Each structure stands twice: as C-alpha cells, then as structure tokens.
Amino acid sequence: MNYKQLVNKPQKLAPGHRSCAGCGFPPIVRTILASTDCPIVASCSTGCLEVTTTIYPFTSWRIPFIHSAFENSASTIIGVESAYNVLKRKGRIPKDKEIKFVGFGGDGGTYDIGLQSLSGALERGHDFVYVLYDNEAYMNTGIQRSSATPMGASTTTAPAGKVHQGKEEWKKDFAKICAAHNIPYVAQASLHNPIDLSMKAEKAFRTKGPAVLIVFQPCTLGWKYPNDMTVEIAKMAVDSKFWPLYEVENGKYKLNYKPSKELPITDYMKPQGRYKHLFRPENKGLLEKIQAHVNSEWEKLVKLCEG
Amino acid sequence: MSKIMPFTGAQAVANAMRQINPDVVAVFPITPQTEIMMQFAKFHADGDVDTELVRVESEHSAMSCCVGASAAGARAITATASAGLALMWEILGVASGSRLPIVMPVVNRALSSPINIHCDHSDAMGCRDHGWIQIFNENAQEAYESVFLAVKLAEHPDVLLPAMVCLDGFITSHGVQNMELFEDKEMKDFVGEYQPKKWLLNTDDPVTVGPLELQDYFFETQKQRADAMMKAKEIYLSVGRELSKITGKEYPYFEGYQLDDAEAVIIVMNSTAGNTKAVIDKMRSEGKKVGLLKPRLFRPFPYEEIAKALSGKRYAAILDRAESYGANAPLYGEIKNALYEVQEKPKLKSYIYGLGGRNIFEAEIENVFETLLSGDFDPMEVGHIGLRGESQ
Numbered sequence: 030m031n032y033k034q035l036v037n038k039p040q041k042l043a044p045g046h047r048s049c050a051g052c053g054f055p056p057i058v059r060t061i062l063a064s065t066d067c068p069i070v071a072s073c074s075t076g077c078l079e080v081t082t083t084i085y086p087f088t089s090w091r092i093p094f095i096h097s098a099f100e101n102s103a104s105t106i107i108g109v110e111s112a113y114n115v116l117k118r119k120g121r122i123p124k125d126k127e128i129k130f131v132g133f134g135g136d137g138g139t140y141d142i143g144l145q146s147l148s149g150a151l152e153r154g155h156d157f158v159y160v161l162y163d164n165e166a167y168m169n170t171g172i173q174r175s176s177a178t179p180m181g182a183s184t185t186t187a188p189a190g191k192v193h194q195g196k197e198e199w200k201k202d203f204a205k206i207c208a209a210h211n212i213p214y215v216a217q218a219s220l221h222n223p224i225d226l227s228m229k230a231e232k233a234f235r236t237k238g239p240a241v242l243i244v245f246q247p248c249t250l251g252w253k254y255p256n257d258m259t260v261e262i263a264k265m266a267v268d269s270k271f272w273p274l275y276e277v278e279n280g281k282y283k284l285n286y287k288p289s290k291e292l293p294i295t296d297y298m299k300p301q302g303r304y305k306h307l308f309r310p311e312n313k314g315l316l317e318k319i320q321a322h323v324n325s326e327w328e329k330l331v332k333l334c335e336g
Numbered sequence: 337m338s339k340i341m342p343f344t345g346a347q348a349v350a351n352a353m354r355q356i357n358p359d360v361v362a363v364f365p366i367t368p369q370t371e372i373m374m375q376f377a378k379f380h381a382d383g384d385v386d387t388e389l390v391r392v393e394s395e396h397s398a399m400s401c402c403v404g405a406s407a408a409g410a411r412a413i414t415a416t417a418s419a420g421l422a423l424m425w426e427i428l429g430v431a432s433g434s435r436l437p438i439v440m441p442v443v444n445r446a447l448s449s450p451i452n453i454h455c456d457h458s459d460a461m462g463c464r465d466h467g468w469i470q471i472f473n474e475n476a477q478e479a480y481e482s483v484f485l486a487v488k489l490a491e492h493p494d495v496l497l498p499a500m501v502c503l504d505g506f507i508t509s510h511g512v513q514n515m516e517l518f519e520d521k522e523m524k525d526f527v528g529e530y531q532p533k534k535w536l537l538n539t540d541d542p543v544t545v546g547p548l549e550l551q552d553y554f555f556e557t558q559k560q561r562a563d564a565m566m567k568a569k570e571i572y573l574s575v576g577r578e579l580s581k582i583t584g585k586e587y588p589y590f591e592g593y594q595l596d597d598a599e600a601v602i603i604v605m606n607s608t609a610g611n612t613k614a615v616i617d618k619m620r621s622e623g624k625k626v627g628l629l630k631p632r633l634f635r636p637f638p639y640e641e642i643a644k645a646l647s648g649k650r651y652a653a654i655l656d657r658a659e660s661y662g663a664n665a666p667l668y669g670e671i672k673n674a675l676y677e678v679q680e681k682p683k684l685k686s687y688i689y690g691l692g693g694r695n696i697f698e699a700e701i702e703n704v705f706e707t708l709l710s711g712d713f714d715p716m717e718v719g720h721i722g723l724r725g726e727s728q
Contacts, residue, residue: 108404
C-alpha cells in the first residue's frame, strides 16, 4: 500500500480516545488494522492502549475487542481463534467468512509478564498476529523498568542517581526469542515508516500460523521529549541502528533498511530526558559502551541477513 | 436407555464432557484433575467429539483461553485443582465479571504449602467469593449430572455466570463406582447449543469486552453480578427440575438424610456425606435420632432454606474440609450466618477434618454424633477430627 491507499482505508480505531498528545501507538494500531480487508477481532493486554481506548461507556474500537488481563493477550486471542475454528466447522460462521485475529500488548505485557502466554500460543501454531508495541518501560503505571528498557535509561524503579545510572542491563532481544519458536513470520518495524509497517502487517495477516510484529513506539511522557518529536525520535532510533528494521520469514533473516547516513547513538539519545544523566562527563564510558553494543548487535544482524 | 458403568469420578466427568461436546476445551495437567483431561483427550483423538482442544501451557492460560472462547460465542470448558485453581484466580474474576458462562470441574485438592496432592476443599473455598456458582458433589454420579446442570444454569440468560463442579480429589475422582450413564442424545439435547446475544465473532455487530470502568460505572456492574448470582439460586431449581425429567433424580439446594426428626445433625459436603450416611444407618438402628444435611449448592448459598431445615434441631456439627485462618471455617461460618434470625436454633460445633487427604473413619463420625447427643460440648471450641494429639 502507498500513503494514499493507507489513509483512505476505514479507521478501525476511532479518534477521540484518551492517549497522550504525541503518543505513538494510535498510528501503529491504525496502520496495522488498515492492512487487511478481512474482519478482525482484537485482544489487548492491560496497559495504556487498553485504558485510553475503552473507558466505559465509550469505546474507540470499531471492531470486536476483548481485554482480559495484563499477561494474557495471547492466550485470550487464541481462545477467540479456537472458537472461530470450531464454530466455522459447526456451521455457525459461514464457511467462506475469513476473520483475522490480532493480539496487542506492550513491552511489559509481552517481554515480561506475558512471555509465557505468548510463547505457548506461538509454539502451538495458532493462526494469529501478535503486535508488541515497544515503548521500553511500564508506561501505564508510571515509567517503571521492564526487560525492554535499554541500558542506561532512567525509569522510576531504576532511576539515575548518585551511584546508579539508570538501567544496568541490556534490553532483551525479543524478535530473536520469537524467531527461536520457528514460527513463519517475525518482523521489527517502527512507526515512522508506515509503508514498511503496513507491508509487514499485510504479510503477517496473510501468514498461516503465528506472526509477530514488534513495533518501536516512542513515548513522550516516559522518554521525556517534546511531543511533536515522536516520529523523528523513531526515525533516529532506526538511523542509529539501535532499532533495525528487519524480517524473519520462515527462518530467513532480511534487513529492510540500511541507513545511508548512520547516526551516532548519542544523536538519538540526546533529545530524550531519560538519557540526560548519561551526558555528564563521568558517564562518557557508559555512552561508549552503549555505542559499541549497538555496533556489535548490528553486525551480528547483518551477518544473519547475509545468511 | 441409560447404562450402568463402572466409572471413576474423572471418567464420569469426562463422559459428561463427551456428551456435551463443548466447542472449546483448554487442558493443562494437575493431579488429581489430569485423569479428566486425559480421558477427554482420548475421546478427542478417537473423534467422539469435535471440540477444539487447546493444550495450553498453564492454568492461567487455560482460563484465559476459555474467556476468549466464551466471549467469542463458544461453549468453553476446562478443569483444574488446587494450585491450578489458585493460578487461575485472577482470570476467574475476569470470567465472572465479563459474565461468561464457563464451566469447570474442580477436583478438590489441598493448597500448598507444604505441597500435598490429596483431597481437601481449600482450593474451592479460596475462591468462594469470586462470582462463580459452586456445586459440590458426593460421588461420581452427582458430579456427572452436575456438569449438565452447571452448563444450563451458567448459560441461562438471567444468570450468565461461570460455574464450578466440585468433587473430592482421589476419593471421588479416582475411586470406581457403578454409575448410571444417560443416553448421549438426551444429554446433548438437554444442554442444546450456546447462543449468546453478543459475541466477538459476530463481526457485523462489534462489541468491546472487558473495558475500563471507573468510579462512575464499576459499582453498578458489580451490583448486576451480585443480582445475577441471586437469580442463579432460583434458576438452579428450575434447571434441576428439567434435568430430573431425564435422570429421575432431584437437585435440591441440599440433601437431607434422616433429617426431619433428627436431634443431632452433621452438616458436611462431598464424599464424607456418604460415610456419614452409613453411620446414621447404624445409629438409627440403635434408636439414635441422628441425621445429615449435605449442601450441594454452595454459591449462591441457600441461607433461608438451610435455616428452615435446622430450625428446632437440638444440635448440629459442621464439618469443614478447609481452614479459614483466623476466622470461622467456611461452611461453619455460612451455617452460623443462616441461623442468626432463627428463634429455636441448634447448638453448633465446628470441626475441621480431612486436610491434605487425612482419612476420616466411621468411628470418628459416630463420636461426633455422640458428642452432639450428649449436649456436653463447648460451642466456641473448634474440634479437629483425626488430628494427632487431639481427642474429640
């Protein structure tokens, strides 16, 4: 799809929800839901997306939607998918009616508390798409550290202080965890590139079996940057090689984008308040360590893509 | 024509599930429930059911899968015990709060710690206030029939609440009994097909399930759930009457055995009620006026009816197979509550028994009756049947 086609698709997530100005997930959700013409049923884990779109008696969802709890978006949507399989067999759903299933979850609900539920659903081969919107912390509860939080970022449970400089561990490599399940499709995408995102969502919906989309979603409140910079921050994450755009299709890695001008990681980090403390002179070594890590991860990925 | 079959309680329940042929069944092993799901998986493998069988990776996901399936418009069943039920706890509330009529046999087993795989009721009692209908069953026969009753009751449009069918771990689940298996077609017709008004897979009429409700609506939603639970009490009887037409059995709130003229009554649920009946037969032959009140429906609890049945009795002992640490034992507490407005109330005694599968013997039950009949007991003191170092 091109931009014109994309913007002319029906809006399945209605405007008027209560996410923050500059929030990254509404365009992600809209782009993904616009990437299939089949009816969709969605589930969502507890988190910003769910609480800002379903405040009773209102709902922003123009498609059937279910929220159950924090850690079970995957096991809830596969329940819906299982019901679909059997009701179709029993004739309660017309044989020619194709419905798509998508489970949404944030990084807390996926990298951490919902990892088991997603892993089980991937292993069993259910026909569904899982969308992880990764904003790198528990944002709905007030910016707490998750296993998706990157090294050095300050959060409310791993704040930068006199002794500790924010998170002291590396971010979990979630795409590779999903790929290790030998599922047909895994992709990393970013909200600043809706054409790439939509292409991946189309592929994910077309895939028979489980597909996972991991979408980078800057968070104006949690990352502490001006709320007109969301798209730009996402683009810088990709251009600095921090968040590579790639696919793993039936085990085959493919890099979708190589920045023509690679940005130093500090360019990406500088506008974000969560990294402010790293720019103090005494933390120079930490910045160098992060840059080295980005470089080595990128090289490993490039090798995988070269097969 | 019904058939007499030598079944364990687990086989009985699995056969009920086979006859119902649920749309979606989520399975996860836990002793002593596993036998149910192994038997059902065999039915599935042999094509006796065309259920979508989901072998989830935990009980938390079993209940989550049932929530998704039920909201999608399918009839969903799972089964569990003990720690499995505890792991589901969060989603039990989601199921009842979202008004999803999921049915779940619970093979009662002790909760850790220490770990113990044998029977007591601490698992089901731990979630008694979670908006699930709870039906307790003495034996395989009752458990089998209760599964059908539970499906129809849970799915009643004025109820729409999930239901547990409780049976004693090992004692009932693994003990072989001759039981009456009713005809497949009759039982299938009895439950019919689940047809909810709103369902996720009806994509032309989108619905949002599980929204955020704040101070302005949450309270009303909870009141609706409480009202539905009260309605379930009446509807339990009418569904039971319908089931009677096939089975010829009755489905009261509680069973009375030699209760009408009894001076001393034991109140106990599930398998121990059977032992108590044997003791009553013996003591009645000696001219002693002893009787049994066996609650079957624990949630919603039939306070008025039990109060009426106990009014005028001299003594009653309530035997709980679960502790409520620092409070009245669960069944004892309910019975005491029920009697508050009764003028001629019996003198009560609370006993704890059988935790972690500790056997209870007929002589011990007889002792309880003798203690009651003597009138010489302290109603404030909790007895422990079969506890090391404690005489009754």
